[in-house]
Amino acid sequence: MKIMVAVKRVIDYAVKIRVKSDKSGVEMSNVKMSMNPFCEIGVEEALRIREAGAASEVVAVSVGPAQCADTLRTALAMGADRAIHVVSGSLGPVLPLSVAKILKALVEIERPGLLILGKQAIDDDCNQTGQMVAGLLKWPQGTFASKVLLDKEKQVATVEREVDGGLETLSLDLPAVITTDLRLNQPRYATLPNIMKAKSKVIKKVTLEELNVEIKSDLEVVQVTEPPKRKAGVIVSSVDELIDKLKNEARVL
Amino acid sequence: MHRFLSTFASRAKPCRNSFFSSIPNPSSSILCGFSSLCTPIKGWRGFSGESGGRESLLYDVVIVGAGPAGLSAAIRLKQLCRERSADLSVCVLEKGSEVGAHIISGNVFEPRALDELIPNWKDEGAPVEVRVSSDRFLLLMKDRALPLPSPFDNKGNYVISLSQLVRWMASKAEEMGVEIYPGFAACEILYDKDQKVVGVATNDMGVAKDGSKRETFQPGVEVKGRVTLLAEGCRGSLSEKIIRDHKLRDKGQGQHQTYAIGIKEVWEIEEGKHKPGSVLHTVGWPLDNNTYGGSFLYHMKDRQIALGLVVALDYHNPYLSPFDEFQKLKHHPSIKSLLEGGNVLEYGARTLNEGGFQSIPFPVFPGGAVIGCSAGYLNVPKIKGSHTAMKSGMLAAEATFRKLAEGVPMESYWDSLKKSWVWEELHKARNYRPAFKFGLLPGLAISALERYIFRGRLPLTLKHGKPDHEATEFAGLHDPIQYPKPDGIVSFDVPTSLYRSNTNHEHDQPAHLCLRDPAIPELVNLPLYAGPESRYCPARVYDIICFNSGMYLMKSMVPSFR
Numbered sequence: 001m002k003i004m005v006a007v008k009r010v011i012d013y014a015v016k017i018r019v020k021s022d023k024s025g026v027e028m029s030n031v032k033m034s035m036n037p038f039c040e041i042g043v044e045e046a047l048r049i050r051e052a053g054a055a056s057e058v059v060a061v062s063v064g065p066a067q068c069a070d071t072l073r074t075a076l077a078m079g080a081d082r083a084i085h086v087v088s089g090s091l092g093p094v095l096p097l098s099v100a101k102i103l104k105a106l107v108e109i110e111r112p113g114l115l116i117l118g119k120q121a122i123d124d125d126c127n128q129t130g131q132m133v134a135g136l137l138k139w140p141q142g143t144f145a146s147k148v149l150l151d152k153e154k155q156v157a158t159v160e161r162e163v164d165g166g167l168e169t170l171s172l173d174l175p176a177v178i179t180t181d182l183r184l185n186q187p188r189y190a191t192l193p194n195i196m197k198a199k200s201k202v203i204k205k206v207t208l209e210e211l212n213v214e215i216k217s218d219l220e221v222v223q224v225t226e227p228p229k230r231k232a233g234v235i236v237s238s239v240d241e242l243i244d245k246l247k248n249e250a251r252v253l
Numbered sequence: 254m255h256r257f258l259s260t261f262a263s264r265a266k267p268c269r270n271s272f273f274s275s276i277p278n279p280s281s282s283i284l285c286g287f288s289s290l291c292t293p294i295k296g297w298r299g300f301s302g303e304s305g306g307r308e309s310l311l312y313d314v315v316i317v318g319a320g321p322a323g324l325s326a327a328i329r330l331k332q333l334c335r336e337r338s339a340d341l342s343v344c345v346l347e348k349g350s351e352v353g354a355h356i357i358s359g360n361v362f363e364p365r366a367l368d369e370l371i372p373n374w375k376d377e378g379a380p381v382e383v384r385v386s387s388d389r390f391l392l393l394m395k396d397r398a399l400p401l402p403s404p405f406d407n408k409g410n411y412v413i414s415l416s417q418l419v420r421w422m423a424s425k426a427e428e429m430g431v432e433i434y435p436g437f438a439a440c441e442i443l444y445d446k447d448q449k450v451v452g453v454a455t456n457d458m459g460v461a462k463d464g465s466k467r468e469t470f471q472p473g474v475e476v477k478g479r480v481t482l483l484a485e486g487c488r489g490s491l492s493e494k495i496i497r498d499h500k501l502r503d504k505g506q507g508q509h510q511t512y513a514i515g516i517k518e519v520w521e522i523e524e525g526k527h528k529p530g531s532v533l534h535t536v537g538w539p540l541d542n543n544t545y546g547g548s549f550l551y552h553m554k555d556r557q558i559a560l561g562l563v564v565a566l567d568y569h570n571p572y573l574s575p576f577d578e579f580q581k582l583k584h585h586p587s588i589k590s591l592l593e594g595g596n597v598l599e600y601g602a603r604t605l606n607e608g609g610f611q612s613i614p615f616p617v618f619p620g621g622a623v624i625g626c627s628a629g630y631l632n633v634p635k636i637k638g639s640h641t642a643m644k645s646g647m648l649a650a651e652a653t654f655r656k657l658a659e660g661v662p663m664e665s666y667w668d669s670l671k672k673s674w675v676w677e678e679l680h681k682a683r684n685y686r687p688a689f690k691f692g693l694l695p696g697l698a699i700s701a702l703e704r705y706i707f708r709g710r711l712p713l714t715l716k717h718g719k720p721d722h723e724a725t726e727f728a729g730l731h732d733p734i735q736y737p738k739p740d741g742i743v744s745f746d747v748p749t750s751l752y753r754s755n756t757n758h759e760h761d762q763p764a765h766l767c768l769r770d771p772a773i774p775e776l777v778n779l780p781l782y783a784g785p786e787s788r789y790c791p792a793r794v795y796d797i798i799c800f801n802s803g804m805y806l807m808k809s810m811v812p813s814f815r
Binding site for chain 1: 437471
């Protein structure tokens with residue numbers, strides 16, 4: 001069985017982001033980029049399943065401009081067997097629905113038994129792609145996975161999900177879509193020898209035309225601003241003043 | 254006796270723009286060194302423990318540090334290979350999470366070495382664009398500023414971000430076939446049975462705070478080379494060890510190295526106040542007449558300015574806090590008006606060499622050489638070290654090539670250094686800094702004489718004063734300095750500044766700072782020097798906690814911010 005893992009290249013989680021002065025977006029030049037942390041967890045989970053013998057191959061895929069190749073090399077250095085880069089060129093950020101359509105097209109070619117994604121990307125925090133691609137493929141989905149157990153013979157994945165009320169355990173018939181949450185695993189470090197080997201591995205490039213997918217964006221980013229600065233607190237002198245403020249200023253009473 | 258932190262040997266995914274500084278390693282150590290946990294075996298073992306059976310990678314040349322010196326050496330090597338139809342494999346190890354992450358510098362760049370290395374750097378898109386447009390020099394007093402004739406000649410120089418230049422150099426190096434691996438710190442020197450250096454080993458990853466192996470444990474890897482070049486920057490861990498073990502200072506120019514700390518912020522200021530290429534240096538306030546140092550303010554592009562204070566580490570008053578002096582500086586009328594309405598983008602600090610000509614160590618050891626600021630080629634009166642570091646890397650590459658291709662001993666590096674413009678330049682600049690051991694005004698006077706009359710031709714070479722760590726005087730001889738509270742607009746407290754340094758460390762890893770003798774802070778630092786470590790670190794990693802019982806605890810905190 002093949003496992004396909006989708007990875008996204010985002011601004012590194014440790015970077016302090018800044019909004020561009022023209023409010024068109026976030027400052028991206030000279031900023032460190034890395035693999036989305038949830039995607040790393042996805043790659044790690046795929047590798048563990050393969051190492052446990054339940055899968056034969058891990059294929060990493062990414063959608064984006066030329067530099068996505070770096071992210072795919074990191075996945076290869078962690079241990080992925082192959083990588084596919086869907087070149088989106090100068091289209092700008094590709095939105096979740098478009099990514100979902102692309103992944104559907106790739107799934108139809110590669111026929112994996114499991115598609116793993118991060119639950120959300122830390123740049124847009126959409127938390128949509130996994131769910132959308134499961135809908136398009138009509139596959140079962142186990143999102144916010146904090147534990148995954150694969151039964152090879154029965155072709156079933158047992159997924160423990162982190163939900164608001166606690167933990168929910170689902171049983172999914174493969175093929176299925178799983179999106180990873182933080183506590184699923186601790187991604188391994190890419191070792192120096194593996195990084196070296198990954199440099200010479202071939203990354204297959206695919207265009208949107210070859211996949212027969214058309215991207216049209218029905219969303220337009222109008223403005224990006226920083227959140228309002230937190231105002232200083234006010235010390236009230238009496239309970240009456242507190243009630244007055246709660247009633248008339250905060251309007252919660 | 255200022256003991257700063259030892260280098261942060263980071264794991265594979267540390268911060269992007271790292272803060273770190275490093276300190277002189279004295280014989281009469283107070284802090285710094287190895288904890289009782291790590292027993293040094295054949296070089297600094299770090300936390301490898303019983304790491305037998307590590308993987309080994311073999312290269313012709315291994316370079317530790319992807320900075321100006323290391324990358325210049327790598328590029329020059331590949332150029333020589335191309336010219337002479339040779340093929341040498343070159344590997345550069347960089348401890349930062351990406352190339353440039355640990356680079357911090359003013360920087361007014363003299364393109365002399367870059368012109369030699371990559372003559373068409375402009376066409377190749379080097380981020381060297383903002384020409385110096387004005388050059389001012391002020392003597393600051395509490396509320397006034399006295400313009401003085403500028404001692405610098407920055408015509409033809411550029412205001413740059415050194416980290417951006419280094420990133421560009423790395424891309425050029427990779428195009429030529431150099432292998433660069435960021436995220437891997439070289440933490441151990443490898444020797445063969447004849448005590449010749451055969452390479453370095455990277456640090457183990459995934460080690461828990463108590464030294465045990467975590468789930469993600471990966472042993473370090475041995476990276477071996479026929480020649481190893483150490484380009485770690487000022488106070489490089491491996492370089493300092495090699496210099497000590499092989500007595501390279503005695504074999505070289507003979508004097509000890511002296512240091513300063515540079516604390517820097519990058520600001521984005523209001524449009525009307527920004528003048529790209531504008532260069533300002535100051536001396537005087539807030540530092541007193543016995544403390545050598547000064548500030549710099551350079552206008553880059555995109556409304557960004559680089560602002561910083563350099564304080565020499567031979568200051569006498571143990572109550573001095575370089576961080577707080579920097580905050581104080583920003584309130585001076587000449588500077589404050591520029592900053593108001595702007596915001597800070599980044600903060601960082603780093604040590605620099607000030608020893609110059611007198612402190613150059615013999616750079617060659619069996620198996621390789623020390624290059625760049627790890628040896629120390631900063632031109633103090635010019636306050637520039639990038640161009641000399643680059644040239645030292647290029648000359649080392651040529652010596653390395655001669656060794657590998659023709660069998661000429663590496664010692665030819667020393668000879669070529671002495672014949673180069675680096676030597677000539679540092680020789681000419683040799684008497685400026687040592688003159689200040691007599692005080693600020695005599696120093697300025699002697700500097701003026703040197704600049705305008707003698708120009709380095711005096712047949713005498715001033716010696717440095719005491720080593721920095723011996724210059725600290727007892728706390729009893731000085732008064733505590735009352736520093737003003739930060740106003741949050743122009744001056745800030747340490748946690749706010751640290752947040753902006755993008756320093757990000759995983760909690761569960763061994764402490765980067767090891768005290769050789771944990772009792773000394775309580776027995777010596779506190780009673781005699783009023784605990785200067787709680788003031789000299791611009792990241793405040795040392796904290797002295799007093800208990801009611803009268804006992805003191807020295808806590809070392811590795812800051813971690815998300």
